[in-house]
Amino acid sequence: MSRRxxxxxxxxxxxxxxxxxxxxxxxxxxxxxxxxxxVDRPAGAKAxxxxxSALREVAASRGAAAFFDAQSHERGPQIDIYAxxxxxxGSAGVRSFTVRADPIAPGATxxxxxxxxxxxxxxxxxxxxxxxxxxxxxxxxxSAWVALRATSSSPGSPIFLYRPNPATAWRDLTPKQTGNxxxxxxxxxxxxxxxxxxxxxxxxxxxxxxxxxxxxxSIVLGLILIAVAGIRIARSRDx
Amino acid sequence: xxRTAPGALLxxxxxxxxxxxxxxxxxxxxxxxxAGLTFAAVLALLTFxxxxxxxxxxxxxxxxxxxxAVLLLPALxxxxxxxxxxxxxxxxxxxxxxxxxxxxxxxxxxxxxLTRRFGETAALVVTALCFAGLHLxxxxxxxxxxxxxxxxxxxxxxxxxxxxTAPAIAHGLAxxxxxxx
Numbered sequence: 038m039s040r041r042x043x044x045x046x047x048x049x050x051x052x053x054x055x056x057x058x059x060x061x062x063x064x065x066x067x068x069x070x071x072x073x074x075x076v077d078r079p080a081g082a083k084a085x086x087x088x089x090s091a092l093r094e095v096a097a098s099r100g101a102a103a104f105f106d107a108q109s110h111e112r113g114p115q116i117d118i119y120a121x122x123x124x125x126x127g128s129a130g131v132r133s134f135t136v137r138a139d140p141i142a143p144g145a146t147x148x149x150x151x152x153x154x155x156x157x158x159x160x161x162x163x164x165x166x167x168x169x170x171x172x173x174x175x176x177x178x179x180s181a182w183v184a185l186r187a188t189s190s191s192p193g194s195p196i197f198l199y200r201p202n203p204a205t206a207w208r209d210l211t212p213k214q215t216g217n218x219x220x221x222x223x224x225x226x227x228x229x230x231x232x233x234x235x236x237x238x239x240x241x242x243x244x245x246x247x248x249x250x251x252x253x254x255s256i257v258l259g260l261i262l263i264a265v266a267g268i269r270i271a272r273s274r275d276x
Numbered sequence: 277x278x279r280t281a282p283g284a285l286l287x288x289x290x291x292x293x294x295x296x297x298x299x300x301x302x303x304x305x306x307x308x309x310x311a312g313l314t315f316a317a318v319l320a321l322l323t324f325x326x327x328x329x330x331x332x333x334x335x336x337x338x339x340x341x342x343x344x345a346v347l348l349l350p351a352l353x354x355x356x357x358x359x360x361x362x363x364x365x366x367x368x369x370x371x372x373x374x375x376x377x378x379x380x381x382x383x384x385x386x387x388x389x390l391t392r393r394f395g396e397t398a399a400l401v402v403t404a405l406c407f408a409g410l411h412l413x414x415x416x417x418x419x420x421x422x423x424x425x426x427x428x429x430x431x432x433x434x435x436x437x438x439x440x441t442a443p444a445i446a447h448g449l450a451x452x453x454x455x456x457x
Contacts, residue, residue: 047346
């Protein structure tokens with residue numbers, strides 16, 4: 038009977054793998070992010086490899102881009118640009134679009150009384166053959182989003198800043214939290230995007246890892262589980 | 277509750293634990309360590325209250341390791357291993373605690389309660405459905421077929437070995453090895 042159960046479960050697994058997108062991972066807590074990679078590392082931040090760019094070439098049909106997702110290569114990605122089909126538009130003869138986002142150092146720029154959290158990401162939208170590229174206004178069916186990872190999940194909700202070019206002033210965009218330390222906003226066009234905080238104090242800037250309280254809590258919980266298992270084993274031996 | 281704790285009561289407690297996890301984790305529920313540990317703590321309490329036998333022998337370890345190898349097969353074949361930065365040990369500790377608590381409850385206390393009332397096959401199917409259901413708010417509907425099948429596999433390991441430690445080893449190992457995939 039148990040052999041039949043194993044065989045049936047193995048068959049179900051085989052069928053499920055066929056429907057699973059990519060490498061199936063089963064459960065557990067998400068992987069901790071690697072420490073934030075700064076273009077210009079602040080004092081006290083951990084030394085890391087340089088941050089990476091996001092780059093994606095997107096097929097076009099009748100002047101509109103197909104669905105795409107362009108991520109940088111950190112774990113987890115520090116920038117992720119994704120859009121539904123038709124969110125990028127060019128002239129009718131466009132064969133493809135290129136979406137690119139490069140990290141740049143924030144320097145002294147930022148909101149009054151606050152600071153930019155991590156890198157600025159400069160998004161460039163180009164087409165082949167070259168021509169103007171626009172972002173369709175967001176609707177329920179068509180939208181383009183940019184998500185940035187904060188340097189830490191600790192300081193609270195940041196604001197999302199955008200400027201079309203370095204000569205213009207920053208303006209606020211509406212952020213939406215999409216992960217533990219990930220915030221997204223609708224793409225309004227090419228230009229600079231950044232997360233920022235309006236208070237002065239900077240977080241530790243380490244990123245990644247787990248807080249000490251969580252480690253202590255998990256050790257305590259682990260000990261409780263071991264104790265419970267030990268009691269049960271002892272009782273079952275007594276019977 | 278005693279050893280005759282009804283399965284319905286345990287399932288209700290389990291549903292509350294899932295709801296609590298979602299409430300604490302919010303949009304980041306799949307990554308929230310605090311939510312995962314709270315969930316594990318509630319499951320551990322339910323398991324302790326309901327009671328389940330815990331046997332750890334060479335047989336259950338062997339089945340657990342073999343069960344993990346099966347779960348990891350496609351990942352080992354398809355993955356492009358890359359170095360993952362960050363603190364492995366704290367992460368591994370949390371993942372092990374959560375996976376163990378899930379198995380002690382689902383393939384331990386709940387499996388026992390359902391088996392006494394409805395038989396092993398019903399227990400296997402219902403615990404697999406619960407396992408898939410707990411992952412719905414974390415990974416969405418697209419992961420349901422895989423999570424249901426994994427739940428059936430872990431239940432089959434429990435049924436074969438007669439103890440929840442084998443699926444706990446399989447579950448925990450499959451999660452931990454994912455660090456390198």
